[in-house]
Amino acid sequence: MSFLLVTAFDDAYDVGFLCAASHEAYAQKHGYEQKSWILTPDDFKDLCQGRAPQWAKVALLQRLLHAIPGAKAEAVQPSWIVWLDADALLLDFETRLEDLLEDFDLILAEDMSCASELNTGVMFVRTSSTWVATLLDEVWKNADPRWYHRPFHEQTALSARLCAVPRGTHASGTLWWSWQGGPRRKVLAGRVLVLDCGTLNFKHPEQRPFAIHLVDDHRRFGGPSKAERVKALLQQPKHQRGCVAVAAGAEASCPALVEARRVWNASIAVPVDVPAASDELAGADAWCPIPRADANAWDGCQRPVVLDRW
Numbered sequence: 001m002s003f004l005l006v007t008a009f010d011d012a013y014d015v016g017f018l019c020a021a022s023h024e025a026y027a028q029k030h031g032y033e034q035k036s037w038i039l040t041p042d043d044f045k046d047l048c049q050g051r052a053p054q055w056a057k058v059a060l061l062q063r064l065l066h067a068i069p070g071a072k073a074e075a076v077q078p079s080w081i082v083w084l085d086a087d088a089l090l091l092d093f094e095t096r097l098e099d100l101l102e103d104f105d106l107i108l109a110e111d112m113s114c115a116s117e118l119n120t121g122v123m124f125v126r127t128s129s130t131w132v133a134t135l136l137d138e139v140w141k142n143a144d145p146r147w148y149h150r151p152f153h154e155q156t157a158l159s160a161r162l163c164a165v166p167r168g169t170h171a172s173g174t175l176w177w178s179w180q181g182g183p184r185r186k187v188l189a190g191r192v193l194v195l196d197c198g199t200l201n202f203k204h205p206e207q208r209p210f211a212i213h214l215v216d217d218h219r220r221f222g223g224p225s226k227a228e229r230v231k232a233l234l235q236q237p238k239h240q241r242g243c244v245a246v247a248a249g250a251e252a253s254c255p256a257l258v259e260a261r262r263v264w265n266a267s268i269a270v271p272v273d274v275p276a277a278s279d280e281l282a283g284a285d286a287w288c289p290i291p292r293a294d295a296n297a298w299d300g301c302q303r304p305v306v307l308d309r310w
């Protein structure tokens, strides 16, 4: 069982660096692989092929899944890719990915509003599943073009594909969302496990979710930015369950990520010794979603990490 944690964001998305630092520290603690694709805004737009940036996760997961089979020896392939939104902050380091895993091809949470049945902020994707690879291809290819740019983008498209039942109910006719009294666990197509949002990702840290997903932009009503909210959360030890420092010796990439690591390390309540970064992955370029030749044209601020290691 091996895991790759993945996120992607453009280098103007400041909260992404802070959340990526939490993903890095979490992955280092538990021995998982972790990659942040930090791209220039133009490259990010290219990845989304003209669609809204929320579609990047579908494009990236498609490339990852299609690049894996047969690409390299299984030893360097993760059995699970765990997608984490760039506004999904990890403060629960006591829960391991293995604790959340069950025998399905796709594991994600219900949405935390009636806007969608599903929330795509955190998704476990089984890499050996051709079913889930096909699902993502279909979502990309067959999505109603209305959702290319309108909320809630790929989330609405995935919900429409998997939840072909009247909104608000599921197949048994009961309520869909657990926070309206529906079941906490729901299975779709026999292959998708939908967890209650309080377990996997939720917007309030008090619910002790695995990931704190900063879904709303509070600046709309004069509140703090997402980056400011993350910094405020990091100052509260009550939310930090087993957090550790991210290894300072990890490869230097762009200054913003270095600064985000510094903020992370300076803020968590219980810093512990962490091993120096190893270069054991140096040859693990098996399934970079971006072909190496093309990747040279990508000039995101993390380019040395992305291109040299993957």
Ligand SMILES: [Mn+2]
Pocket: 085, 086, 087, 088, 121, 213, 214, 215
């Ligand atoms: Mn998000």
